[in-house]
Amino acid sequence: MVWTGGDMFDSQSMQSMGENFGFKIGTLICLDNLWQPKCREELYQSLGDDRKVIFLRVLVCGDCPSSKLSVLVLAQRLGFRAVDAGGLCASGALEEAPLLLFPSWRGPLLAAATLFTFFYLYTALKNVLMPYLDRGENNLYHLPLVTVNQALPAVALVTLALVYLPGLLASVLQLYRGTKYKRFPDWLDRWMCARKQLGLLSFLCAALHAVYSVCLSIRRASGYMILNAAYRQVKAGVENSWVETQVWRSDLYLSSGILGLGVLCVLALTSLPSVGHALNWREFTFVQVRQETALNPLTPDAAQR
Known part of the structure; x- marks a missing residue:
């Protein structure tokens, strides 16, 4: 039958x-x-x-x-x-x-949502609530755009770390057991099976961070801040406000962020079945492991910008 x-x-x-x-x-x-x-x-x-x-x-x-x-x-x-x-x-x-509705995505989505909630609340507490309680500043307009933009890169980095951490734990466990033929614990097995979804969510957060960063310069608040800074400069009689260290720092942050996003794009593309099946094991390992080694130094901390 x-x-x-x-x-x-x-x-x-x-x-x-x-x-x-x-x-x-x-x-x-x-x-x-x-x-x-x-x-x-x-x-x-x-x-x-x-x-x-x-x-x-x-x-x-x-x-x-x-x-x-x-x-x-x-x-x-x-x-x-x-x-x-x-x-x-x-x-x-x-x-x-x-x-079932996306059964393999439930755990990664829950982890990403938990991380985003934690970093969003932490950033809002630090940049919105504390200035209001300390100096009476009203920074509530930061919540819809600036705070989200500061939380996204942190979520992307931590989620990307969660992609490669179970592989290290599995290697340590195999060395401790002295064999690679014993079954992993259930929690580690489920974690390793969710690495693809975690990687794609990390790429999504990084891409959203790039879009939010571009939108920061075109919002109305940025125009007001530029006008206020120009008025203070004219009132103080400063003809040239060029600061060499800040120029280099901002350009290096932007350049490293763009390169890091490019590497994440390659990692996300190789995670697709149609692309991954076209690569042999050595090529796939090179893309997934070697480029990850070069990714961490290229990813800037958005909170320091």
């Missing part, structure tokens, strides 16, 4: 393809609502044939090894990436997979 969604193939086309590939499809069931509870057990028990396999798109579950192998070969020839997901009992856990 081959069980597939009703939106994939009709009965006649599947039967013809099965005959062309030398695979006998005894019973074909196409359902529009594939994920009804306990549906697979009822269908499985209703058929007397022992050679039954449930084909959930690219995940194949079945108790007969020969039938399951035939379905795997058929799926691969049809252009799918078939995976042996175990026996029939494993199909119960697979039924809920298409109904």
